[in-house]
Amino acid sequence: MGLLTNLKDSISRVTDGLFAADEPKRIGIYGPPNAGKTTLANRIARDWTGDAVGPESHIPHETRRARRKENVEIERNGRKVTIDIVDTPGVTTKVDYKEFLDHDMEKDDAIRRSREATEGVAEAMHWLREDVDGVIYVLDSTTDPFTQVNTMLIGIIESQDLPALILANKTDLPGSDVQQIANAFPQHETIPLSALEGENMDEVYTKIAEYFG
Amino acid sequence: MPHQCTTCGRTFPDGSKEMLSGCPDCGGNKFQFKPAGETIDADETTDAGETTDAGETTDAGETTDESAGSVTDTPDSESPRPDSQPPEAQTPNAQAQESKTPDAQKTDSEHIRDRTQEDIAQASARSDVVSPDELDQASRDVESDSPTGSDPDSSGDPEGPRPDIDDLRDELNEQFESIRIVSPGKYELNLMELYDRQEYIISLQEDGRYVIEMPDAWGISDE
Ligand SMILES: Nc1nc2c(ncn2[C@@H]2O[C@H](COP(=O)(O)OP(=O)(O)OP(=O)(O)O)[C@@H](O)[C@H]2O)c(=O)[nH]1
Ligand SMILES: [Mg+2]
Numbered sequence: 001m002g003l004l005t006n007l008k009d010s011i012s013r014v015t016d017g018l019f020a021a022d023e024p025k026r027i028g029i030y031g032p033p034n035a036g037k038t039t040l041a042n043r044i045a046r047d048w049t050g051d052a053v054g055p056e057s058h059i060p061h062e063t064r065r066a067r068r069k070e071n072v073e074i075e076r077n078g079r080k081v082t083i084d085i086v087d088t089p090g091v092t093t094k095v096d097y098k099e100f101l102d103h104d105m106e107k108d109d110a111i112r113r114s115r116e117a118t119e120g121v122a123e124a125m126h127w128l129r130e131d132v133d134g135v136i137y138v139l140d141s142t143t144d145p146f147t148q149v150n151t152m153l154i155g156i157i158e159s160q161d162l163p164a165l166i167l168a169n170k171t172d173l174p175g176s177d178v179q180q181i182a183n184a185f186p187q188h189e190t191i192p193l194s195a196l197e198g199e200n201m202d203e204v205y206t207k208i209a210e211y212f213g
Numbered sequence: 214m215p216h217q218c219t220t221c222g223r224t225f226p227d228g229s230k231e232m233l234s235g236c237p238d239c240g241g242n243k244f245q246f247k248p249a250g251e252t253i254d255a256d257e258t259t260d261a262g263e264t265t266d267a268g269e270t271t272d273a274g275e276t277t278d279e280s281a282g283s284v285t286d287t288p289d290s291e292s293p294r295p296d297s298q299p300p301e302a303q304t305p306n307a308q309a310q311e312s313k314t315p316d317a318q319k320t321d322s323e324h325i326r327d328r329t330q331e332d333i334a335q336a337s338a339r340s341d342v343v344s345p346d347e348l349d350q351a352s353r354d355v356e357s358d359s360p361t362g363s364d365p366d367s368s369g370d371p372e373g374p375r376p377d378i379d380d381l382r383d384e385l386n387e388q389f390e391s392i393r394i395v396s397p398g399k400y401e402l403n404l405m406e407l408y409d410r411q412e413y414i415i416s417l418q419e420d421g422r423y424v425i426e427m428p429d430a431w432g433i434s435d436e
Contacts, residue, residue, distance in 0.1 A: 094402070095399070096399045098398075115398065115400075122402075122407050128408060153404070156408055
């Protein structure tokens with residue numbers, strides 16, 4: 001690779017070192033489409049800053065650009081932890097506009113959405129490589145966690161030695177199976193929650209402070 | 214793969230590694246992929262301006278006007294002019310030695326300085342690179358336009374005949390194995406490849422073009 005890249009790298013390493021103490025960790029919220037990433041990001045942001053991060057939707061690939069909320073101060077046991085949260089587009093290996101047609105969308109819009117979704121996955125993967133210091137991995141606990149996407153992403157996260165929390169979301173739904181997620185990724189701690197209802201958020205914040213503080 | 218810097222118009226030959234660290238001429242970090250069918254007949258070391266201003270940069274031209282405009286404000290005047298003497302960094306020789314000589318290093322560090330200013334423009338222009346309208350347009354083109362053969366020499370007409378869409382798609386798939394365009398609106402993604410790539414795609418267009426962006430210091434949009 002070019003010298004420029006190397007120089008840039010070493011410069012940013014130097015500045016990283018200088019500012020490490022002040023810089024909030026950047027935490028990427030990752031997971032498959034529709035898992036509830038944005039719902040969680042919004043809840044965290046609303047709880048601690050009052051703002052929202054982005055729109056939530058039952059239609060997959062609602063988030064198609066990564067979005068960041070900076071300087072979220074979370075207070076746990078008298079200690080303050082500041083993080084930047086990055087809500088990323090849902091990661092998948094296949095995007096087909098036809099799946100959007102079921103959601104009452106015109107073909108043109110569906111095709112555009114699928115193209116943007118694909119770009120979104122590329123962006124999410126890019127940020128995973130370049131720019132996150134930790135990962136919150138969100139799964140819909142009513143669906144099968146043994147998927148290629150989950151295995152691959154968790155593998156990448158592990159290979160990078162990034163601290164990672166696995167969240168089993170949507171525990172308010174009848175089909176929720178948290179244990180299945182815990183079984184799928186026994187090397188990680190799995191925390192159940194309902195981002196929508198706000199259930200078990202206390203534990204989520206405690207773990208965030210513990211893992212990313 | 215043939216790419217063109219969307220800021221200064223410089224082109225890069227197949228598989229060029231140069232652009233990975235930003236355009237050596239202007240420091241820009243956005244490049245438009247140019248399908249071979251309608252390209253630049255491979256004299257990559259000539260100044261891009263002449264060959265590409267001819268007309269086939271249509272989409273890139275339109276969509277990047279803004280960023281190009283803001284980048285010209287940069288005090289540094291290294292940006293190439295078709296009629297001027299090519300700057301040193303552009304000679305084939307300099308390219309070959311790119312990452313070896315102390316000279317190259319000096320040039321590169323200068324670019325870093327330039328980039329800090331430009332990156333702001335780049336970052337703010339990022340979302341403008343391909344407008345929703347154009348994406349729309351691109352998908353309509355695919356559906357309605359069944360292309361009738363191609364004439365690579367026809368230039369100057371932005372709506373002119375396009376090279377065969379299937380060929381282009383195949384070509385893109387081959388070159389960009391991280392995303393496979395199965396058919397319009399249908400994609401298969403190779404996550405490992407996407408993860409491994411240093412650059413990432415910021416916009417796909419069905420006619421076989423895409424605009425990629427090199428990593429830079431400026432983050433994701435956080436509006
Ligand atoms: N019942 C229930 N629904 C939830 C929960 N969390 C999210 N949802 C719903 O699941 C759908 C998807 O939520 P999002 O937050 O948009 O999902 P996402 O992971 O950001 O999806 P993409 O952006 O498409 O990748 C929405 O309809 C949410 O209301 C939850 O805890 N319980
Ligand atoms: Mg989302």
